[in-house]
Amino acid sequence: MNGPRRSTVLRGRAVQAAAIALFGLTADAAFASAEDETARPKRTGRQLFIETCAACHAADGRGHSRSRLGFDVTPPDFTDPDFASREPHADWVGIARNGGPSRGFSEIMPSFRDALSMEELDAVVAYIKSLHDDDRWPPGEFNLPRPLVTGKAYLEDEVVFQAAMTDDADGRDKVTGKIVYEQRFGSLNMWEVVLPFGWNEGITNPLASSSPRWSANIGDAALAVKRNFHHDVGAGSILSGTAELILPTGDQTSGLGKGTFVFEPFLTYGQILPADFFLQAQAGLELPFQRPKAENEVFLRLALGRSINFKPWGRTWSPMVELLTAKELVSGERIVLDIVPQVQVTLNKRQHIMFNIGVRMPLNQTTGRSATGMIYLIWDWFDGAFLDGW
Ligand code: HEC
Incomplete structure (x- = not known):
């Protein structure tokens, strides 16, 4: 399929070899003349x-059918914004340059490393990106690494398994976790379910047994709807709003439940910064339905990080630091401040399975508040099954 271009490359190499043989030119000079030989008008992304x-991929970008191609994989539909908008431009340049397997896709998607220059790869990817001309869908460039606590502005199709381990005020170990399921609907919306759970080290009866008893309980489940209000690729900014309802499903005696419905509206903001730095922010309110059981609270969370690839298009490491502030809206209550250094890493080639580890440390009001070790595992299910793309 890339016959014409390939033969030009071969012809160029033959000219280069002949030039070295006949004129004793240095390889560099010979290469330059070979370049001139093959110089051709610049082709557009479409060409x-x-x-x-x-x-x-078919002339219209929808991809030829399996039966027509005779492969067991179908090329994707580049005109479908639900699919095409979420893949960052740079990732597609990487796939076209290094071939499908470089990103855990089929080897039928060839590598164009030798056939196309970086400039040409950029042009062709810009062209396939232009095939879905629906700007409402927030582009995948805004899918910034998820901080451990701060919410994201981007809309997700993912499952998050999160766990935290700490000591409670009495010095007993406590492990809490949650499963978060997120699914997009339409171009600008997402819904979410959160199912928290926890294990507490029970009070041991020194007469009965020496080993602590652990009890498992569920926490306050939550339902949320998120909507993207604004995204601007030029400015690198994205803003979304979420309305969350927390249900009193949790066990109050083990500290996993508040015993009241809580309405939690919040805004999330993402800003792409130069040199692969990024900033994410979340600001909102916690408004319990029954005031004596919990107090109104205002919170602000900030996350600053940077994405690093030690090898181009390789595994992505994203060190981040979060600053978490919260204040109960009760006179005399002080602001509570925490810091959360952490690092997220992509685990597989497709980069749709991610892991994060960090520690949440109180910066003030430290009595009764100890450090919390935190981890999560994310599966971006839209990009493939859990075991795909390793
Ligand atoms: C020999 C057939 C073939 C050719 C030629 C080909 N592709 Fe593909 N491409 C595929 C197949 C098949 C897939 C799906 C792979 C999979 O899902 O595992 C694919 C997938 C892709 C993807 C990945 C999309 C995703 O899922 O994120 C991109 C990007 C892509 N191709 C770009 C290109 C570009 C750009 C060119 C031309 C420079 C090109 N392809 C030429 C067969 C081809």
């Missing part, structure tokens, strides 16, 4: 696509 990609 490149028709010449090098359309054999499989």
Whole structure:
């Protein structure tokens, strides 16, 4: 399918070899002349696509059918914004350059490393990105690494398994966890269910047994709807709003439940910064239905981080630090401040399974508040099954 271009490359190499043999030129000079030989008018992204990609991806970008291609994988539909909007431009350049397997996809998607220059790869990816012309869908560039606590502005199709371990005020160990399920609907919305649970080290009866008894309980489940209000690629900013309802399903005696419905509205903001730095912010209110059981609270959470690839398009490491502030709206209550250094890492080639580990440390009001070790595992289920793309 890339025959014409390939033969040009071969011809260029032959000219180069001949030049070295005949004139004793240095390799560099010979290469320069070979370049001149093959110089051709710059092809547009569309031309490149028709010449090098359309054999499989079809001229309209929807992809030829399996039966027509004779492969056991179907090329994706580049005109579908639900699919195409969420893949960052740079990731697609990486796939086109290094081939499907570099990102855990089929080897039928070839590598164009030798056939197309970086500039051409950029142009062809810009072209396939233009095939879905629906700007309402927030682009995948805004899918910034998820901090352990601060909420994200991007809309997700993912499952998060999160766990935290700490001592409670009496010095007993406590492990809490939650499963978060998130699903997009329409171009700008997402719904979410949160199922928290916990294990407490029970009070041991020194006469009965020496080993502590652990009890398992469920926490306050939550339902939420998120909507994206604004995203601007040029400015690198994204803003969303969420309405969350926390249900009193949790066990109050083990400290896992508040015993009242709580309404939690909040805004989330993401800002892409130069040099792969990013800032994420979440600000909101906790408004319990029954005031004596819990107090109104205002919170602000900030996360600053940077995404690092030690090898281009390789595993992504994202060190982050979060600053968490909260204040109960009761006179005399002081602001509570925590800091959470952490690092997120992508685990597989497809980069849709991610792990994060960090520690939440109180910066003030330290009596009765100890450090909490935190981890999560994310599965971006839209990008494939859990075991795909390793
Ligand atoms: C020989 C057939 C073939 C050619 C030629 C081809 N592709 Fe593909 N491409 C595929 C197949 C098949 C897949 C799906 C792979 C999978 O799902 O495992 C794919 C997937 C992709 C993806 C990944 C999308 C995702 O899921 O995130 C991108 C990007 C892509 N191709 C770009 C290109 C570009 C750009 C060109 C031309 C420069 C090109 N392809 C040429 C067969 C091809």
